[in-house]
Amino acid sequence: MMFILLGAVLFALGLYGAFARRNVVLKLVAVNIASSGVFLVVVSVAPPLPDGGTDPLPQALVLTGIVISVAVTAFGLALARRLGADEGRATLDDEEETS
Template sequence: MSTGLVFAHAGAVLFVLGLAGGLVLGHLLRRILALNVMGSGAFLVLVGLAQSDGQPDPVPQAMVLTGIVVAVAATALALGLARAFHARTGRTRLDGGEE
């Protein structure tokens, strides 16, 4: 198995772990981290799978660089929202209360 393929398999596992975490975790900080794990899993599959023949491919590498910056922006907004929510309610989870 090539290195790229190992990365792709690891990415698939991380993606599913992050997805499950994003769905079931209650604490907002953990949830945001889980979503980052999920995104990183997808990035690993994108780069790893494209390079499964052992030759580097600059196109998915550039895509992942773009994706990382987008993920940074989304994480910053999520953390800002979570802090603002905490500042107003003292709560760290979203459970219950809404229709």
């Protein structure tokens, strides 16, 4: 139960950070925190198997999720680098939306 709560708190924190932080690298970090929260919840809500063992499926899901998360973070950082190189900034300004 505690893990579920902890996961939920991490997810909420990460979500907040992703919106509140202006720097894209910080946004990416926040997204990763949120991911960890989700992974924690998914692993810990699954009920144990009838024979008392741990259900392997949620762990498989989370492993997949971690792989995707790594890929996304790497991609995001690459984009952030280009943003810096092209435009010399590290934020997503809303005024730029339709430019």
